[in-house]
């Protein structure tokens with residue numbers, strides 16, 4: 001057999017403005033190429049402690065159990081649910097997009113019964129509807145919600161939700177994959193019990209780790225299980241013994257290089273400061289939205305419920321949306337996202353996450369969209385979207 005002839009790795013440079021992954025800072029790329037330590041080396045254990053301390057700061061929690069699960073955001077979702085849900089448990093799942101649906105799917109695979117409380121895509125699920133489901137179902141193990149629904153660009157309000165769940169004896173599980181590091185995630189103030197994220201969105205780190213924090217109440221529920229956790233790899237008890245200071249029992253080999261990368265990405269987040277970082281995401285999202293409005297693109301989510309990290313807009317009538325995305329990628333090397341599920345072919349999803357939330361990104365994507373639309377004989381006079389974005393910056 002002849003060996004395949006493969007050229008040196010040289011992918012094109014892209015401006016990543018889709019629903020993830022997001023652009024990665026050169027300091028994080030450098031951290032990835034740091035020589036490895038053994039995963040039980042005392043020096044590596046110190047690095048794990050540092051990552052845990054920084055994760056608590058960005059999650060705004062004092063939870064001792066705050067770790068990075070080996071795997072992407074979906075592994076965080078699976079870890080949160082597989083540890084809490086036992087066969088027969090009822091779990092109320094707020095579904096208003098792809099990721100709420102994925103949570104319900106995992107609950108079912110854990111042998112649980114997913115009680116879906118649905119809202120149209122682009123809207124959020126009212127707390128009253130969750131309260132009604134809790135009252136109706138009686139014994140509910142947990143309520144699961146998506147803070148930042150990346151498939152629709154809507155932001156689920158969380159104020160008071162933890163207290164509501166606890167009054168009914170249920171735990172609160174929150175997906176913060178597209179919010180952590182981009183908009184406020186306040187685990188302790190929300191009284192949330194299991195909160196997970198991913199590295200590849202607003203943390204601007206490559207995909208590969210899933211930050212996860214569990215409250216003492218959630219850990220108590222894990223300890224009180226009647227059955228073993230179905231997943232050996234994601235079993236919180238065993239993983240905790242690996243991450244816990246003083247224990248460090250071998251469970252699986254931590255992805256060393258990814259831990260290095262996350263450490264540097266978190267350092268960047270904390271150097272900037274959470275509040276300035278959130279304000280930066282808001283400022284650029286506002287300018288993007290102003291520019292998109294000038295292109296005739298209306299946001300899918302209602303005012304006051306829109307994510308700064310992901311803008312989902314409806315495509316103007318008569319536009320070949322896939323051709324526009326192909327054009328952006330081929331001509332401008334810019335990636336944006338299309339719609340999923342019922343929104344396929346109907347929306348564009350533009351992420352301004354972490355390092356991507358910059359004026360250069362906003363102006364580049366608006367100029368590219370203007371050009372692509374004008375090639376189809378659509379859109380406003382050249383420069384109109386850029387002017388609208390610049391006016392938004394001047395007002396900010």
Ligand SMILES: *Cc1c(COP(=O)(O)O)cnc(C)c1O
Nearest residue numbers: 072073074099148150177178198
């Ligand atoms: C991206 C995303 C996930 C899944 O993360 P992966 O890194 O793709 O596994 C889960 N939830 C939400 C809200 C997301 O945006």
